[in-house]
Amino acid sequence: MSDSPIIEVQHITKRFKGLTAVKDVSFSIKEGAITGMIGPNGAGKSTTFNMICGYYPPTEGQIFFRGQDITSKKAHEYTNMKIARTFQIMKPLKNLSVLENVMASAYFGHAAAKNEREAKEKAMEVLQFTGLYEKRHVISKDMGTPDQKRLEMARALVTSPELLFLDENMAGLNPAETEAAIQLIRKINESGVTIFLIEHIMQAVVSLCEEVIVLHHGEKIAEGTPEQVMNDPYVMEVYLGTKKEDAAHA
């Protein structure tokens, strides 16, 4: 684990027809760590996330992956660079089994399977790792939210990423399911995958992340360890602030 950042975001700004969704945000993601991004609804988290993942180009600013400028890379080129992501709204192949879903992903990325057998073997491995092995023959649309979230992760993991982006992977889970998801994310990180996640659930962020970035109204307002961030007066204000203070910052 080196100290050099795996991702470096420099002054990115995104404007949609005059509305500035993200304004001059810079931060870096440490290799091997779990970094979190938090912020109230509409803070620009997803926009930032989508820019880093190549879904839309930033209006201004640059993004570097291991020193290489990836600002203009297309979304589909990311798994070849060993970067994978999940979606907040699960997007499985609804009518295929869990195994087939993971196999579909195994065919792509930098370590793409060359044939059906290789795809199946890789898929089986990831299914065991993510705890979906027993349910591999279930049709994915028939599964509950927790398992679908797991499937999202399995589909990303089977492309053998070194950097994994997780978009609200615990939204809609109950405390026990959240705990299981936290365990899984930690396990993925321990296997050597750097993780960057957006999360609303504070418990998860505090227990997982080494570093946290806080966005509010499209701007970065704090970063540091979870303790530092949680004790930051402005962050407390944003999260727990009264009406008057909210108005002052709007």
Added chain:
Amino acid sequence: MAEKKRAVRIYHRNLAMVLGLILLVFILIPVFVKSPYVLNVFVLVFYMSTLSMAWNLLGGMTGQNSLGHAAYMGLGAYACCLLITKTGANPWLAAIFGMVVVGLVAGIIFYPCFILKGPYFTLVSIAFGEALRQFIINSSFFGRASGIGLPFGKDSWLDFRFGSKVPYYYVGLIMVLGVYLLMKKIERSRMGYALRTIREDEDAAAAIGINPTRYKIMAVVVSAMVAALVGFFYASYIRYIDPELMVQAKSTESVLPAVVGGAAYVEGPLVGGLIMIPLSEFLRAKYSAILPGINMLMYAVALLAVIRFRPAGILGWYMHSNVKTFIDTKLLRKPSVDVLEEVELAQYHKEEV
């Protein structure tokens, strides 16, 4: 383990027997059925099902609802006929020529069109088909509205020209089987998984490293080439083509077998074709002289009934029915998925050792 292996072997044997039996029936039909009318219906089933499979690759598997497949078929037929009549080329070579031309045209024309999603893609495919038809009607090179005829002559395999319907029956059968195997192969390949991921969600597809545009172009090119092959077959069979071949209604007809059979399945167009085309022909023969339009009216009612009450098509319904469970367990003796998988994985290990 040995027992499980035996169970799987028995299942595979049973499956092969049933499929072999079905194939045997189709091979033997012309031996026992001499009526040209009935044979014609079968030839129609073969080429319409093939065209529908071509559509299904793009529509069913990739989720791009094209309504312009008659244009690919027509363009393929025109390319073949023009090469034959203008240069005297061999029809089989002309078939390859036609497929290449149509593949290129589809790839180039649709490259910019794939930024259009959902209904807009459908609209552009209709407009493309109509524009092509209007172009042909206005072009003396293409023979304008009067079309092109292929020369008649002695029966010959070299020229793919026969008085009897039997050779067309067998070539049609080979075509439908070949295209079916190709589609099955694509479904289980990297391309098949890519296409189905794109159908579900293009963003999710891009996230795992699929270039949606590239795979959609691949799908449209393969689909158009198969349609061109059907066009060649049609032209050789009917020996006359005109722009009517490419009207909008023909594109619609080419999709119906897939929708009725079940567009999510490679076999859907075959099942739909085997049911809908004989039905349509039967209604036409029986009623169209008495009351014009009644055949298509009943056809439309059948279509609406399937969409309204069996939205996943006939196969979609079958896949979740007790009939399938009965056939699988009682007739084919299909072992459980776990047993099948265990044996498959064991097979892998044996190959490794």
Added chain:
Amino acid sequence: MSTFLQACVNGLLMGGFYSLMGMGQNVIFGVMKIVNFCHGEMLMVGMYLTYILWSVCGLDPYLCVPIVAVLMFCLGGLIQHTLITPSLGTKSFTNLLFLTVGLGLLLSNGALVLFGSEYRTITTAYSQTNIGLGPVTLPLPRLISFGVLIVISVALFAFLKYSTTGKQIRAVSQNSVGAEVVGINTKKIYILTYGLGTALAGVAGALLTGFYTIFPTAGASFGFRALIVVVVGGLGSIPGAFLAGIFLGLLETMVALFISPSYSDLIVFVTFIVILVVRQTVIIRRK
């Protein structure tokens, strides 16, 4: 010069029908996001209804317009309730597409069974009346039809903009879930919308009968042109649809005048493809 002016007027008069068809399609597409592939057949049904009312009851075709509108509204509502709404639940675009295609087949072949394939016309006392206006001649039926459809277009625009139901329709077309949350009965709006779209097509058919032949596939070319109008005029925009329809009518007559009548379809379709692709490219670039 006079032929040019005459062509302009002809294009304008025909374009009005494309506008009216486009507006109906626009409302349906806007609210349910489905392409109504039987829109042209609905026009044809409107024509035959007018024909029946004229030949059986002896009604003047223009007096038939309100009756046809009501009948078509009921037909559309019925189709929506029994066929389309249940299929909306499957969320399968392919199925919805072929549902309307199947309806089109049903209607055009139903007409063939009932009326046969012969061409029918409605003749009135003023069928052959022409009005001279400088260098151009205006057939009276076309002129009346055009006037009526302008009135209908304005009424439709006002209805969608100011009435409560119109506002509800626009709300559903922007966000059906949101509309449901604020208490709008979306199923009812669907029925109203499809009924309204169908009625507009039927009215267009009724207005056409004064000078157009009636046959089972009379609606086909209007059906596709309605789609062009929706796409070119912009989703949800009634003035846009109106202008696009006029533009399409003028384009057709200009091509016929300056190039050749046989090229008008080709150029219409190619223009359509180019507009679609260019517009989408611009949208993506802007993102």
